[in-house]
Amino acid sequence: MRLWEKVDAKGKVILEKDAYHAIIVSCYRFANPSIMKSKWAEVQGILYGYNKDGIVHVTRAVPLAHLSSVAVEMDDNDYVLVAELEGEMASHDLFQVGWFHSHPGIKLFLSLEDVKTQAGLQAPNPLAIALVFNPIYLMERESDFGFKIFRLDDPSTIEIKFHEIPWEIAGTGDGFLKESKMLMHGVQRFLRGEGVFDTIQSRLDKTYKKMNSEIFGLKTYLQNKKKTATTEEIFNSFTKHKARIEKLFNKKRESIDIQVMLLDYLELKEMLQYKDRIDEIREEWKAYKQTFTELLMDVEKTIFDST
Template sequence: MTKESTKQELNKQTERLEDKPSDEEEIGLEPNSSNFDELPNIDKLIEKRDPEIYKTPIKLTFNAYKRIISYALRYASEAISEKNWREAYGILIGSVENNEKVIIKDAIPMVVGERAGVKYENKQYVDMAQIDESVYERSIRDKKNDFIIGWWHTHPGFEFRFSDIDTQTQLGYQLPNPYAIALIFNHCKLNSNNFYLGLAALRLLNPERGLFSSYDYINLEVEINQEKMINKVQKVIKDNFKNLPKILKEIEYVDDILRKRALAQLQRNYGLILVPKRDIIITDKEEDAEEDDRYLYEWDPEFFKKSFRIPKFREKIEEEIKRDEKILQELLELNELKKYEQKKDKFKKKIQVMLSKPNDWFNQLSSEFTKRIEIIYPYYDYLDTSERKILEHFESRSIEYNKILDSLNTRAQFNLSLE
């Protein structure tokens, strides 16, 4: 199969669309603030760098490309009506090699927006911070220099260019890192002779000028030749789109059934995780907190302790264990070993009965989650922040519950010793 015919098989939507961006259809990440407003003397405020830095070429790995195209085609492709096309956004992970080339090693999907434009929510900012920390820790561990090297987004049916909002977003990446890159993907350009694989790499040429900065296309190399890249990604896309409906159903099951119903019911009936105090009112005025116990000053060092309480079920068990431990400790100190063993056996059975239902319920819940994760995991790389956070939230809450449950199970063995 020739390179051209392979492209056509991957991208049956080869009918060219007229690129028609308008003022109302600016593509890019909606700004969270106006930090990048042009300043009169910005040349004096921002250090100018060697303009050659901004021309540093890019090398794209297959791993990064497959994640970009797999997520992008979920929301804009020939199988979707043009009026329903939506823009996607993600971040790029990579390194700068010898100040001569930027290697894009990974591309993480983050969020999908509307026809033109994407807006971050708090969970995306949190996710990005967590990714940044994870990449840093992994780089230290593996002795690599990987970091967030830029961002990618889609322009379904539009030109490869920066809108004002795109420029603002790129400034956020490029001002602190002159090598930062932006990739734009347009599925309508997969057969373009001028752009590899429907992609363009862009960088601002004079970011010290803020929103007045110009931009240019940067030389984009690929890890393997274009034909092999297309052939390999074609298989990935076919498999992803075949299994995607099932994957999304499994994620929905985790969210609706396991998290919102089963885990929530387990916590309601056999609560172990700390819960917020309902009568607490958070305030940023210290004087309010001093005058009324209902108010909690948000900068109080005891904020967490004061704003959460131990659930009644856990409180009851901990009180029982503490009381039983005291009795057993006294028997040990009196060397009444026979009585100690009798009491110990009695106390163990009592606490084990109290913990039997939460243990059984949690084990069933964990088993159900494991089944779902085994199905989802092979496609985890192609999920966005919202989808990943559903799984991460359930997992973190489960781990928190299980940690407390394990501690209580261990304490219920009453393996005491003379102090």
């Protein structure tokens, strides 16, 4: 991916796909058409990675917090979590290479507050970057990834003077932007603001209930049918209904798989606070996919083995 025609490619930034997705999911979650514009919140997070030969490699983006006020500030508790995260990243030889935040619906630039934050990072690490993302640009513009990366001209002064840094997203092809936008549709449907777990849990419960009742219904129907119909008729009926139930489940599975995947992109605090619940949901869903197959097999066995 190009996008730096106007700037020198030296000192560019290479983003991993997953880091880009963590940024866009976490930011779009709090600023998208399903939320009233006055309630849109700015999201801020940390970029982790490493520098090599003047190139900044961003391998992880960790969303920290969302705030509706313009300046994103962190409390003491956040700093403790960040310190812990830093330790974990360091054990993988990753360190903070910059930060990201969103400008929902507004231009991509560094405000005075942003300049202060960036100066604090760039003074000790001249390659430190500030990534600013506007989810609306991504969604509404034809071929726009929705973000820019900046550095201050001179981090020793608090002057609003900065320049754009060229970037690329590693290993992506033509379909990547489309794929990313698809993910945004998932966010808008399934990951709206807070209360994420209740939404997912209730969808899972409804799906289990619906599928189990479909399968139970089929079993009862075929057991009754057996009294009067031929084996061939029962077999045809079973095949037809099995295909219908599988089709229904596949549709649900597709959307739940997206929802479960989106749990990778929650904010740091949620990730830590709800770690057990996230694992539980993942396990539960994985187990149900197996259960579903077994239940259908059980119908087949019950109907055809006893004849």
